Amino acid sequence: xxxxxxxxxxxxxxxxxxxxxxxxxxxxxxxxxxxxxxxxxxxxxxxxxxxxxxxxxxxxxxxxxxxxxxxxxxxxxxxxxxxxxxxxxxxxxxxxxxxxxxxxxxxxxxxxxxxxxxxxxxxxxxxxxxxxxxxxxxxxxxxxxxxxxxxxxxxxxxxxxxxxxxxxxxxxxxxxxxxxxxxxxxx
Amino acid sequence: xxxxxxxxxxxxxxxxxxxxxxxxxxxxxxxxxxxxxxxxxxxxxxxxxxxxxxxxxxxxxxxxxxxxxxxxxxxxxxxxxxxxxxxxxxxxxxxxxxxxxxxxxxxxxxxxxxxxxxxxxxxxxxxxxxxxxxxxxxxxxxxxxxxxxxxxxxxxxxxxxxxxxxxxxxxxxxxx
Numbered sequence: 001x002x003x004x005x006x007x008x009x010x011x012x013x014x015x016x017x018x019x020x021x022x023x024x025x026x027x028x029x030x031x032x033x034x035x036x037x038x039x040x041x042x043x044x045x046x047x048x049x050x051x052x053x054x055x056x057x058x059x060x061x062x063x064x065x066x067x068x069x070x071x072x073x074x075x076x077x078x079x080x081x082x083x084x085x086x087x088x089x090x091x092x093x094x095x096x097x098x099x100x101x102x103x104x105x106x107x108x109x110x111x112x113x114x115x116x117x118x119x120x121x122x123x124x125x126x127x128x129x130x131x132x133x134x135x136x137x138x139x140x141x142x143x144x145x146x147x148x149x150x151x152x153x154x155x156x157x158x159x160x161x162x163x164x165x166x167x168x169x170x171x172x173x174x175x176x177x178x179x180x181x182x183x184x185x186x187x
Numbered sequence: 188x189x190x191x192x193x194x195x196x197x198x199x200x201x202x203x204x205x206x207x208x209x210x211x212x213x214x215x216x217x218x219x220x221x222x223x224x225x226x227x228x229x230x231x232x233x234x235x236x237x238x239x240x241x242x243x244x245x246x247x248x249x250x251x252x253x254x255x256x257x258x259x260x261x262x263x264x265x266x267x268x269x270x271x272x273x274x275x276x277x278x279x280x281x282x283x284x285x286x287x288x289x290x291x292x293x294x295x296x297x298x299x300x301x302x303x304x305x306x307x308x309x310x311x312x313x314x315x316x317x318x319x320x321x322x323x324x325x326x327x328x329x330x331x332x333x334x335x336x337x338x339x340x341x342x343x344x345x346x347x348x349x350x351x352x353x354x355x356x357x358x359x360x361x362x363x
Binding site: 012014015016017018020021022023024025026027030042045046047048049050051052054055056057058059060061064065068076080083084086087088090091092094095101102105106107108109110111112113114115116117118119120121122123124125126129130132133136137142145146149150153154160163164167168170171172174 | 201202203211233234236237238239240241242243244245246247248251252255263267270271273274275277278279281282285293296297298299300301302303304305306307308309310311312313314316317319320323324328329332333336337340341346347348350351352354355357358359360361362363
Protein backbone atom coordinates (compact mmCIF):
# COMPACT_ATOMS: atom_id res chain seq x y z
CA UNK A 1 0.00 0.00 0.00
CA UNK A 2 2.81 2.39 0.89
CA UNK A 3 4.47 1.61 -2.40
CA UNK A 4 1.28 2.36 -4.26
CA UNK A 5 1.11 5.72 -2.49
CA UNK A 6 4.75 6.49 -3.30
CA UNK A 7 4.21 5.59 -6.90
CA UNK A 8 1.03 7.63 -7.22
CA UNK A 9 2.50 10.67 -5.46
CA UNK A 10 5.58 10.86 -7.67
CA UNK A 11 3.78 9.82 -10.83
CA UNK A 12 1.59 12.90 -10.41
CA UNK A 13 4.66 15.04 -9.76
CA UNK A 14 6.31 13.68 -12.90
CA UNK A 15 3.42 14.23 -15.26
CA UNK A 16 2.30 17.59 -13.85
CA UNK A 17 5.73 19.16 -13.46
CA UNK A 18 6.05 21.27 -16.58
CA UNK A 19 9.23 23.28 -16.96
CA UNK A 20 11.82 20.81 -15.67
CA UNK A 21 12.77 19.70 -12.17
CA UNK A 22 12.47 22.99 -10.24
CA UNK A 23 8.80 23.37 -11.20
CA UNK A 24 8.10 20.07 -9.47
CA UNK A 25 9.25 21.38 -6.07
CA UNK A 26 5.84 22.79 -5.05
CA UNK A 27 4.14 19.63 -6.34
CA UNK A 28 6.41 17.40 -4.27
CA UNK A 29 5.69 19.63 -1.28
CA UNK A 30 1.95 19.28 -1.84
CA UNK A 31 2.05 15.49 -2.01
CA UNK A 32 4.67 14.77 0.62
CA UNK A 33 3.90 17.39 3.28
CA UNK A 34 0.23 18.27 2.81
CA UNK A 35 -1.27 15.09 1.42
CA UNK A 36 0.61 11.99 2.63
CA UNK A 37 2.31 13.74 5.59
CA UNK A 38 5.52 11.75 5.16
CA UNK A 39 7.50 14.71 6.44
CA UNK A 40 6.89 18.11 7.98
CA UNK A 41 7.84 21.50 6.57
CA UNK A 42 11.18 21.52 8.40
CA UNK A 43 12.28 18.22 7.00
CA UNK A 44 11.15 19.25 3.54
CA UNK A 45 13.24 22.40 3.92
CA UNK A 46 16.28 20.30 4.81
CA UNK A 47 15.75 18.06 1.81
CA UNK A 48 15.50 21.11 -0.42
CA UNK A 49 18.58 22.70 1.11
CA UNK A 50 20.77 19.62 0.82
CA UNK A 51 19.33 18.93 -2.63
CA UNK A 52 20.31 22.41 -3.75
CA UNK A 53 23.76 22.01 -2.27
CA UNK A 54 24.47 18.84 -4.22
CA UNK A 55 24.84 18.65 -7.98
CA UNK A 56 22.46 16.82 -10.32
CA UNK A 57 18.74 17.06 -11.11
CA UNK A 58 16.64 18.24 -8.17
CA UNK A 59 13.38 16.36 -8.83
CA UNK A 60 14.96 12.91 -8.74
CA UNK A 61 17.06 13.75 -5.69
CA UNK A 62 13.91 14.76 -3.81
CA UNK A 63 11.93 11.76 -5.05
CA UNK A 64 14.74 9.34 -4.25
CA UNK A 65 15.39 10.65 -0.79
CA UNK A 66 11.73 10.80 0.19
CA UNK A 67 11.21 7.31 -1.21
CA UNK A 68 14.10 6.16 0.96
CA UNK A 69 12.67 7.82 4.08
CA UNK A 70 9.28 6.24 3.55
CA UNK A 71 10.18 2.76 2.34
CA UNK A 72 13.93 2.14 2.15
CA UNK A 73 15.86 1.34 -1.02
CA UNK A 74 12.85 -0.14 -2.78
CA UNK A 75 11.12 3.17 -2.07
CA UNK A 76 13.99 4.97 -3.80
CA UNK A 77 13.60 2.94 -6.96
CA UNK A 78 9.82 3.25 -6.92
CA UNK A 79 9.81 7.04 -6.40
CA UNK A 80 12.51 7.79 -8.98
CA UNK A 81 10.96 5.56 -11.64
CA UNK A 82 7.50 7.04 -11.02
CA UNK A 83 8.97 10.55 -11.48
CA UNK A 84 10.93 9.96 -14.67
CA UNK A 85 9.63 6.96 -16.59
CA UNK A 86 6.29 8.34 -17.85
CA UNK A 87 7.90 11.42 -19.36
CA UNK A 88 10.83 9.48 -20.85
CA UNK A 89 8.46 7.09 -22.57
CA UNK A 90 6.41 10.01 -23.88
CA UNK A 91 9.61 11.62 -25.13
CA UNK A 92 10.85 8.53 -26.96
CA UNK A 93 7.47 7.81 -28.50
CA UNK A 94 7.02 11.39 -29.66
CA UNK A 95 10.51 11.80 -31.07
CA UNK A 96 10.39 8.49 -32.87
CA UNK A 97 6.92 9.01 -34.30
CA UNK A 98 6.50 12.71 -34.86
CA UNK A 99 9.24 15.25 -34.69
CA UNK A 100 7.06 18.28 -35.30
CA UNK A 101 5.34 17.93 -31.91
CA UNK A 102 7.08 20.92 -30.39
CA UNK A 103 6.08 23.09 -33.34
CA UNK A 104 2.38 22.52 -32.79
CA UNK A 105 0.75 25.73 -31.62
CA UNK A 106 -1.50 24.19 -29.04
CA UNK A 107 1.43 22.36 -27.46
CA UNK A 108 3.34 25.61 -27.14
CA UNK A 109 0.23 27.28 -25.74
CA UNK A 110 -0.04 24.60 -23.05
CA UNK A 111 3.62 24.90 -22.11
CA UNK A 112 3.32 28.64 -21.97
CA UNK A 113 0.18 28.73 -19.81
CA UNK A 114 1.77 26.55 -17.17
CA UNK A 115 4.70 28.89 -16.54
CA UNK A 116 2.87 31.56 -14.48
CA UNK A 117 0.99 28.85 -12.55
CA UNK A 118 4.30 27.29 -11.51
CA UNK A 119 5.43 30.80 -10.56
CA UNK A 120 2.43 31.15 -8.22
CA UNK A 121 3.08 27.75 -6.63
CA UNK A 122 6.71 28.66 -6.04
CA UNK A 123 5.63 32.03 -4.68
CA UNK A 124 3.29 30.42 -2.15
CA UNK A 125 6.06 28.07 -1.04
CA UNK A 126 8.47 31.01 -0.75
CA UNK A 127 6.02 32.77 1.52
CA UNK A 128 5.55 29.68 3.71
CA UNK A 129 9.30 29.30 4.14
CA UNK A 130 9.71 32.94 4.99
CA UNK A 131 6.94 32.89 7.60
CA UNK A 132 8.42 29.76 9.14
CA UNK A 133 11.83 31.39 9.29
CA UNK A 134 10.32 34.42 10.99
CA UNK A 135 8.64 32.24 13.60
CA UNK A 136 11.85 30.43 14.50
CA UNK A 137 14.43 33.16 14.11
CA UNK A 138 12.46 36.35 14.73
CA UNK A 139 11.81 39.21 12.32
CA UNK A 140 15.18 40.92 12.52
CA UNK A 141 17.32 37.86 12.08
CA UNK A 142 15.29 36.32 9.27
CA UNK A 143 15.02 39.56 7.32
CA UNK A 144 18.77 40.01 7.79
CA UNK A 145 19.50 36.52 6.50
CA UNK A 146 17.03 36.98 3.63
CA UNK A 147 18.61 40.24 2.50
CA UNK A 148 22.07 38.78 2.98
CA UNK A 149 21.23 35.70 0.91
CA UNK A 150 19.65 37.81 -1.79
CA UNK A 151 22.72 40.03 -1.91
CA UNK A 152 25.26 37.21 -2.14
CA UNK A 153 23.20 35.03 -4.48
CA UNK A 154 21.86 37.57 -6.92
CA UNK A 155 24.16 40.59 -6.80
CA UNK A 156 27.48 38.87 -6.22
CA UNK A 157 26.50 35.68 -8.02
CA UNK A 158 27.63 33.27 -5.30
CA UNK A 159 26.65 29.67 -5.75
CA UNK A 160 23.81 28.61 -3.37
CA UNK A 161 25.88 25.66 -2.18
CA UNK A 162 28.51 28.03 -0.79
CA UNK A 163 25.95 30.11 1.14
CA UNK A 164 24.22 27.03 2.52
CA UNK A 165 27.49 25.41 3.61
CA UNK A 166 28.68 28.63 5.31
CA UNK A 167 25.36 28.99 7.16
CA UNK A 168 25.47 25.36 8.27
CA UNK A 169 28.98 25.83 9.63
CA UNK A 170 28.05 29.08 11.43
CA UNK A 171 24.97 27.44 12.97
CA UNK A 172 27.08 24.49 14.05
CA UNK A 173 29.86 26.52 15.63
CA UNK A 174 27.88 29.22 17.44
CA UNK A 175 26.06 28.53 20.69
CA UNK A 176 22.25 28.68 20.72
CA UNK A 177 20.59 31.59 22.53
CA UNK A 178 17.92 31.04 25.15
CA UNK A 179 15.18 32.57 23.03
CA UNK A 180 15.46 29.92 20.32
CA UNK A 181 15.16 27.00 22.71
CA UNK A 182 11.75 28.07 23.98
CA UNK A 183 10.43 28.05 20.42
CA UNK A 184 11.46 24.45 19.97
CA UNK A 185 9.23 23.07 22.72
CA UNK A 186 6.19 23.01 20.45
CA UNK A 187 7.72 20.44 18.09
CA UNK B 188 31.64 0.09 -25.03
CA UNK B 189 28.73 2.27 -26.14
CA UNK B 190 27.12 1.75 -22.75
CA UNK B 191 30.26 2.94 -21.00
CA UNK B 192 30.27 6.04 -23.21
CA UNK B 193 26.59 6.67 -22.49
CA UNK B 194 27.31 6.28 -18.79
CA UNK B 195 30.19 8.75 -18.85
CA UNK B 196 28.33 11.24 -21.05
CA UNK B 197 25.58 11.57 -18.45
CA UNK B 198 27.55 10.86 -15.29
CA UNK B 199 29.66 14.00 -15.74
CA UNK B 200 26.75 16.46 -16.20
CA UNK B 201 25.03 14.69 -13.28
CA UNK B 202 27.85 15.35 -10.83
CA UNK B 203 29.03 18.77 -11.98
CA UNK B 204 25.65 20.28 -12.90
CA UNK B 205 24.66 22.46 -9.97
CA UNK B 206 21.23 24.02 -9.80
CA UNK B 207 18.99 21.16 -10.92
CA UNK B 208 18.30 19.65 -14.30
CA UNK B 209 17.99 22.82 -16.42
CA UNK B 210 21.47 23.89 -15.31
CA UNK B 211 22.96 20.68 -16.65
CA UNK B 212 21.63 21.15 -20.20
CA UNK B 213 24.77 22.93 -21.53
CA UNK B 214 26.91 20.24 -19.92
CA UNK B 215 24.91 17.48 -21.60
CA UNK B 216 25.23 19.34 -24.86
CA UNK B 217 28.99 19.49 -24.44
CA UNK B 218 29.18 15.72 -24.02
CA UNK B 219 26.74 14.51 -26.64
CA UNK B 220 27.37 17.15 -29.32
CA UNK B 221 31.02 18.15 -28.88
CA UNK B 222 32.66 15.09 -27.38
CA UNK B 223 30.78 12.03 -28.63
CA UNK B 224 29.15 13.65 -31.67
CA UNK B 225 25.96 11.63 -31.32
CA UNK B 226 23.82 14.60 -32.32
CA UNK B 227 24.34 17.79 -34.29
CA UNK B 228 23.66 21.04 -32.51
CA UNK B 229 20.36 21.33 -34.40
CA UNK B 230 19.22 17.87 -33.45
CA UNK B 231 20.12 18.63 -29.86
CA UNK B 232 18.01 21.79 -30.03
CA UNK B 233 15.10 19.79 -31.38
CA UNK B 234 15.34 17.18 -28.63
CA UNK B 235 15.51 19.97 -26.06
CA UNK B 236 12.44 21.70 -27.50
CA UNK B 237 10.40 18.52 -27.36
CA UNK B 238 11.68 17.79 -23.87
CA UNK B 239 10.53 21.22 -22.76
CA UNK B 240 7.09 20.66 -24.24
CA UNK B 241 6.63 17.56 -22.08
CA UNK B 242 6.24 17.40 -18.30
CA UNK B 243 8.77 15.92 -15.89
CA UNK B 244 12.44 16.60 -15.13
CA UNK B 245 14.37 17.71 -18.20
CA UNK B 246 17.80 16.13 -17.57
CA UNK B 247 16.41 12.61 -17.30
CA UNK B 248 14.26 13.04 -20.40
CA UNK B 249 17.35 14.08 -22.38
CA UNK B 250 19.39 11.21 -20.96
CA UNK B 251 16.62 8.71 -21.58
CA UNK B 252 16.04 9.73 -25.17
CA UNK B 253 19.69 10.15 -26.20
CA UNK B 254 20.57 6.90 -24.43
CA UNK B 255 17.77 5.19 -26.33
CA UNK B 256 18.98 6.56 -29.67
CA UNK B 257 22.51 5.33 -29.06
CA UNK B 258 21.98 2.05 -27.28
CA UNK B 259 18.30 1.06 -27.34
CA UNK B 260 16.33 0.45 -24.20
CA UNK B 261 19.41 -0.52 -22.19
CA UNK B 262 21.02 2.70 -23.36
CA UNK B 263 18.07 4.65 -22.00
CA UNK B 264 18.40 2.89 -18.65
CA UNK B 265 22.16 3.52 -18.49
CA UNK B 266 21.75 7.20 -19.41
CA UNK B 267 19.11 7.92 -16.79
CA UNK B 268 20.91 5.88 -14.14
CA UNK B 269 24.11 7.86 -14.71
CA UNK B 270 22.15 11.13 -14.44
CA UNK B 271 20.23 10.26 -11.31
CA UNK B 272 22.16 7.80 -9.16
CA UNK B 273 25.44 9.50 -8.16
CA UNK B 274 23.93 12.67 -6.67
CA UNK B 275 20.98 10.79 -5.21
CA UNK B 276 23.20 8.37 -3.30
CA UNK B 277 25.24 11.27 -1.95
CA UNK B 278 22.01 12.96 -0.87
CA UNK B 279 20.70 9.89 0.97
CA UNK B 280 23.99 9.39 2.79
CA UNK B 281 24.26 13.05 3.85
CA UNK B 282 20.66 13.35 5.03
CA UNK B 283 20.85 10.06 6.89
CA UNK B 284 23.84 11.36 8.83
CA UNK B 285 22.02 14.63 9.52
CA UNK B 286 18.89 12.85 10.77
CA UNK B 287 20.83 10.62 13.12
CA UNK B 288 21.40 13.78 15.10
CA UNK B 289 18.09 15.43 14.32
CA UNK B 290 17.19 16.05 17.94
CA UNK B 291 20.42 17.77 18.77
CA UNK B 292 19.90 21.54 19.22
CA UNK B 293 22.80 22.20 16.87
CA UNK B 294 21.21 20.31 13.99
CA UNK B 295 17.92 22.09 14.65
CA UNK B 296 19.72 25.40 14.48
CA UNK B 297 21.39 24.37 11.24
CA UNK B 298 17.96 23.69 9.77
CA UNK B 299 16.68 27.05 10.94
CA UNK B 300 19.64 29.04 9.69
CA UNK B 301 19.29 27.93 6.09
CA UNK B 302 15.55 28.53 5.87
CA UNK B 303 15.72 32.20 4.76
CA UNK B 304 18.21 31.20 2.05
CA UNK B 305 15.85 28.52 0.80
CA UNK B 306 13.07 31.12 0.78
CA UNK B 307 15.31 33.37 -1.34
CA UNK B 308 16.14 30.56 -3.76
CA UNK B 309 12.45 29.77 -4.16
CA UNK B 310 11.67 33.48 -4.49
CA UNK B 311 14.23 33.86 -7.26
CA UNK B 312 12.72 30.90 -9.10
CA UNK B 313 9.29 32.48 -8.66
CA UNK B 314 10.57 35.62 -10.31
CA UNK B 315 12.20 33.67 -13.15
CA UNK B 316 8.98 31.85 -13.91
CA UNK B 317 6.99 35.10 -13.88
CA UNK B 318 9.53 36.81 -16.08
CA UNK B 319 9.60 33.89 -18.51
CA UNK B 320 5.82 34.05 -18.70
CA UNK B 321 5.92 37.80 -19.34
CA UNK B 322 8.37 37.18 -22.20
CA UNK B 323 6.22 34.41 -23.68
CA UNK B 324 2.76 35.88 -23.41
CA UNK B 325 3.02 39.49 -22.24
CA UNK B 326 1.91 40.95 -18.95
CA UNK B 327 -1.86 40.76 -19.51
CA UNK B 328 -2.01 36.99 -19.89
CA UNK B 329 0.58 36.56 -17.15
CA UNK B 330 -1.32 38.74 -14.69
CA UNK B 331 -4.59 36.96 -15.51
CA UNK B 332 -3.11 33.48 -15.02
CA UNK B 333 -1.28 34.57 -11.87
CA UNK B 334 -4.37 36.07 -10.25
CA UNK B 335 -6.63 33.14 -11.15
CA UNK B 336 -4.19 30.47 -10.01
CA UNK B 337 -3.35 32.40 -6.85
CA UNK B 338 -7.05 32.53 -5.97
CA UNK B 339 -7.58 28.85 -6.75
CA UNK B 340 -4.44 27.58 -5.01
CA UNK B 341 -4.14 30.03 -2.13
CA UNK B 342 -7.71 30.97 -1.30
CA UNK B 343 -9.85 28.04 -2.41
CA UNK B 344 -7.16 25.40 -1.79
CA UNK B 345 -7.80 23.62 -5.07
CA UNK B 346 -5.35 20.75 -5.66
CA UNK B 347 -2.51 21.87 -7.97
CA UNK B 348 -3.29 18.98 -10.33
CA UNK B 349 -6.63 20.54 -11.28
CA UNK B 350 -5.15 24.02 -11.62
CA UNK B 351 -2.40 22.70 -13.89
CA UNK B 352 -4.83 20.72 -16.03
CA UNK B 353 -7.05 23.80 -16.25
CA UNK B 354 -4.08 25.92 -17.32
CA UNK B 355 -3.11 23.34 -19.96
CA UNK B 356 -6.59 23.56 -21.49
CA UNK B 357 -6.56 27.33 -21.30
CA UNK B 358 -3.17 27.42 -23.01
CA UNK B 359 -4.14 24.97 -25.75
CA UNK B 360 -7.21 27.05 -26.59
CA UNK B 361 -6.28 30.68 -25.92
CA UNK B 362 -2.50 30.84 -26.18
CA UNK B 363 -1.99 28.84 -29.36
